[in-house]
Each structure stands twice: as C-alpha cells, then as structure tokens.
Amino acid sequence: MERWILHCDCNSFYASVELLSRPELRQKPVAVCGDPESRHGIILAKNEPAKAMGVKTAEAIWQAKRKCPDLVLLPPHRERYVHYYKIINEIYCRFTDRVEPFSIDESWLDVSGSWQLFAQSPKALADRLRAEVHGATGLTVSVGVSFNKVFAKLGSDYKKPDATTLITRENFKDILWPLPARDMLFVGRSAAEKLAGMGISTIGDLAAADEKALAAALGKLGHTLSRYARGLDDAPVRLWGEKEPVKSVGSGRTFPHDLVTAAEVHSALWALSDEVAARLRRHGVWAGAVQLTVRDASLKTITRQARLPMSTHLARDLADAAWRLMQANWREGEPVRMLTVTAQGITEEPAAVQQSFYEDAPRPDPRREKLEQSLDAIRGKYGKGAIGAGSILRKDLGLGRLSMEEKGGDEDDERAKGPL
CATH class of the missing domain: 1.10.150.20 (5' to 3' exonuclease, C-terminal subdomain)
Structure with a gap:
C-alpha cells in the first residue's frame, strides 16, 4: 500500500488568530511580538502584508519597523492559540488516528489507509481538510501531500497561503x-x-x-x-496522543536589563536550572549533559555543552555545570541579555557511573533528592512562585515573584496539562 502523508500548516498562525478579533487590520501589515518593555522584542509571527514588506519571524522589532514603519504590533495570547490548536487537530482526527503535531500550528497526518473513505484522492482529501478548518475557525491551512513526512513538510511550505501541493515519486525531483x-x-x-x-x-x-x-x-x-x-525518509506518523520521547528540556529568559555581575548571572542560572530540573522530575527522566546558550547586548549568541559526571535531575547539579560553562566563556562585566539552560542526553534511568581505584566516583545525593522533591510538592500545592532560591529575591531578573497564593481548581488543572 502506497504511503500518503499530509503536512498541514496553519498560515501565519499567531497573526491569523489575532486578526479573527481584529478584522479591520487584515489588509494592513501586522505582526505578533513579545513585550518590547521587557525586551522580549522579537517578531513571533506576521501576516502576508507584513511578509511582503520584508518582515521576518525572530527579527528584532526595531529591524521590522525600519522595513515597515506602519507595522501594527499585537501582543501574543497563548490561550487563544491553544484553543484553536485543539479545534484544528480534532478535525484532523476525524480522518485518521495517526495525527502527529510538529508544533502548535503544524501536524502530520498518515491517511494511507483512510483517504478512500472520504475523498477521490489524497489531494482531494487535503482540499477538504483545508475547507473544513476554514469553515470551523476562519483560519487557512497550506497542505503538502506526499509519500513521506519530509517531502510533505516541504510541500506545505512550497505554496502559501491556503494551498495544496502534491509531491509524488514521479515529480519530486522537478519540484524539490x-x-x-x-x-x-x-x-x-x-x-x-x-x-x-x-x-x-x-x-x-x-x-x-x-x-x-x-x-x-x-x-x-x-x-x-x-x-x-533522495526521498528515503521512512519515519512513521505517530498515533494521536502518543508521546514523543523527551530529547531535551530547556528554559531560557531574555532579561529586563543586561546582567553584568557574577551574582546576577549565577542567580539567573540557578533559577533556570531549577525550572529545568523540576520538569525533568515531572517527566521521570534524567540528564547526562548540559547546554548553555548566552546572548550578549549586541545579540551575538554562543552555545556551549558539557557532559555531567553522572546522570541527574537535580537543580544544583545542572546549575553547577552551567556556571562552570559560564565562567569558562564569560568575563564579569560583559553584558548578558539572554540565558538558556538545556538538559540533554536524556534517559529514563540514571546511567551507570564508572568506578575508579584512584578517586571517589560521583554519587547521588539522597538528601538533595528529597529536598527538591519537597519543593515540587510545595509548588504543586501553592504554585510555581511559592518557593525558590533566596538569591533571586529582590532581583529584577524577570524570573517571577515568590508568593504564597494557593493554586487550585479546574482552570489551573487544565492549564497545567496543556497540549504540547
């Protein structure tokens, strides 16, 4: 049986969702961006008129405004994007049980065994999906139709917006x-x-x-x-709801002001590592390496990695490793705009540690493990800001405030689950 894979990509998703409630702006150049006052000032998405003016995703707002002085800037509303993500993927699931999200606005569908039930051809099914999504949401979708996931993805990018592109074994060399x-x-x-x-x-x-x-x-x-x-991708499309194995867990921040002191940088690394470690424990996995990403005031970015002496899901271990990387690649006083700590080398069990005749091998710390698990329990009851390192108190690092406001109820449970 020939494989038929669809890649469905919502056009200018964030911007299109925002314009559903602002139809008067549809013909104007519009971009969704982070908060310039908090220095999260990059373009997250843009509509077609903005794209025609050269505005690009991930560029700084000042760069976009220089290209397009009349650019209308809108703040993001993640809850809206999640709402439409759910609606759109529910539509996809009516046609196949193999629906694999690639991001909040993209999904692969394997319709190899089901397209005959709904349409005259896989391409016709893609057209039907586009129509149903638009009818239900007002959003448009571009769809690539091919015999593997990679070519389907290239097909959805080939013609936009609101188009279907068929890439077969016979024509892929000519098109791609x-x-x-x-x-x-x-x-x-x-x-x-x-x-x-x-x-x-x-x-x-x-x-x-x-x-x-x-x-x-x-x-x-x-x-x-x-x-x-060469068209040899044979990766399967996962079943809807089937989780992808965790490959890395990271947390990053662009700070309200440049960090210049060792104390500020160390506090920031600790807070980021604490967040990453909590997520590792929540997933029940361990990290074997740490990656540190540093962006300076001129937007120059460097990335450095280091293996850990033993597998861990503790904040202290991640923070110590990140700080060593920072010390080796940064001089105090040099302004730091953004930091990201990423746990890599993810395993479902801690890796064995090679023993040595000459020195003590690194060992797990049961007391530290118990302490950080207790922090998880407190945050689970009172919220993420209920407890944290004292070093981040009274520091304007954009890392959140500590508070003892109890969390609970259906709204918080639903937000905690999330679709992604």
Whole structure:
C-alpha cells in the first residue's frame, strides 16, 4: 500500500488568530511580538502584508519597523492559540488516528489507509481538510501531500497561503531538487554554511553529494540529510496522543536589563536550572549533559555543552555545570541579555557511573533528592512562585515573584496539562 502523508500548516498562525478579533487590520501589515518593555522584542509571527514588506519571524522589532514603519504590533495570547490548536487537530482526527503535531500550528497526518473513505484522492482529501478548518475557525491551512513526512513538510511550505501541493515519486525531483538546500528540514544556518562550503546550494546538490563526505562534514546529520533529499525518509506518523520521547528540556529568559555581575548571572542560572530540573522530575527522566546558550547586548549568541559526571535531575547539579560553562566563556562585566539552560542526553534511568581505584566516583545525593522533591510538592500545592532560591529575591531578573497564593481548581488543572 502506497504511503500518503499530509503536512498541514496553519498560515501565519499567531497573526491569523489575532486578526479573527481584529478584522479591520487584515489588509494592513501586522505582526505578533513579545513585550518590547521587557525586551522580549522579537517578531513571533506576521501576516502576508507584513511578509511582503520584508518582515521576518525572530527579527528584532526595531529591524521590522525600519522595513515597515506602519507595522501594527499585537501582543501574543497563548490561550487563544491553544484553543484553536485543539479545534484544528480534532478535525484532523476525524480522518485518521495517526495525527502527529510538529508544533502548535503544524501536524502530520498518515491517511494511507483512510483517504478512500472520504475523498477521490489524497489531494482531494487535503482540499477538504483545508475547507473544513476554514469553515470551523476562519483560519487557512497550506497542505503538502506526499509519500513521506519530509517531502510533505516541504510541500506545505512550497505554496502559501491556503494551498495544496502534491509531491509524488514521479515529480519530486522537478519540484524539490531546485529548491535551496537551506529549505530542507533541519538545515540551520550553520549546516547551510557548511553545505555551501562544499559547493552544495540546492536540494538536488544535496541528493547527488557523496554521503560519506556529508557525514564527515555534518556528522549524523549528514547521513540524515542525504536520505531526506533522495526521498528515503521512512519515519512513521505517530498515533494521536502518543508521546514523543523527551530529547531535551530547556528554559531560557531574555532579561529586563543586561546582567553584568557574577551574582546576577549565577542567580539567573540557578533559577533556570531549577525550572529545568523540576520538569525533568515531572517527566521521570534524567540528564547526562548540559547546554548553555548566552546572548550578549549586541545579540551575538554562543552555545556551549558539557557532559555531567553522572546522570541527574537535580537543580544544583545542572546549575553547577552551567556556571562552570559560564565562567569558562564569560568575563564579569560583559553584558548578558539572554540565558538558556538545556538538559540533554536524556534517559529514563540514571546511567551507570564508572568506578575508579584512584578517586571517589560521583554519587547521588539522597538528601538533595528529597529536598527538591519537597519543593515540587510545595509548588504543586501553592504554585510555581511559592518557593525558590533566596538569591533571586529582590532581583529584577524577570524570573517571577515568590508568593504564597494557593493554586487550585479546574482552570489551573487544565492549564497545567496543556497540549504540547
């Protein structure tokens, strides 16, 4: 049986949702952005008129306004996006049980065994889905239809907004191979630069390149991209509700003001590590490595990683590792705009520690484990701000306030579950 995979991508999702309640702005350039006063001043989404003016997602607001002085800025409302996420994916689930969200506004559907029940062809089913989503929500969707997930994703990006693109075994070389290599899934800026250095500028070049050479330049990603470009992706679409294995857990903040002292930076790293550790424990997993991302006042960003001496889900271990990375890559007084702490090397059980004849091997700390579990219990009853490190009190780091306001009720339970 031939595989038929759909990739459904809501067009300008955040902006489109906001414009449902602001129809008078539809013909004007509009962008959804973070709070400029809190320095979360980047573009999160833009509508088609703003896109036509060169406004790009993730650029600073001042850059966007320089391109488009009349740009209308709207604040984000995550609860609205979650509401429409649920409605749209409920529609998808009427046609197949294999619905795998890729983000809050994108989902893959495997309709291999069901499309005949609803339409004359997989492409016709994609058109029907677009119509049903628009009828139920007022939002438009672009759909890629293909024989694997990667090509379906490229198809949904190929023509926007509100379009269906069919990519088959017969036409994919004509449609996809002329596209820039950077359009391939998982090709970021660094990978695109390395590919360009190898003389690879299109997806067709990527398909024709020597796989061993790609692996030598890009590691495991090189093998993956070679297979993707040649149409050999065979990854399944997960069942709706089937959880993806946790690969990393991170928390980051852009601060209200630049951090310049060691005390400020250390407090921020501790608070971020505490949040990451709590999420690790909630998922029942352990981290084997830590990644630190630092952005300075000029928006230059560096990323550094380090393996941990033993698996952990404790804030102290993550914070200590993040602080060591910070000390090795930062001089006190240099302004820090943003920090992110990410736990990597995730496992469902703590990894075994190699013993040594010459020195004591790192050991778990049962007392610390019990303490942090107690913090989880307090936060579960009174809210995330009920207890925290004393070092963040009275510091304007944008890390939240401590308070003893009891949480409870259906609204909090529903928000805690979340769809993502």
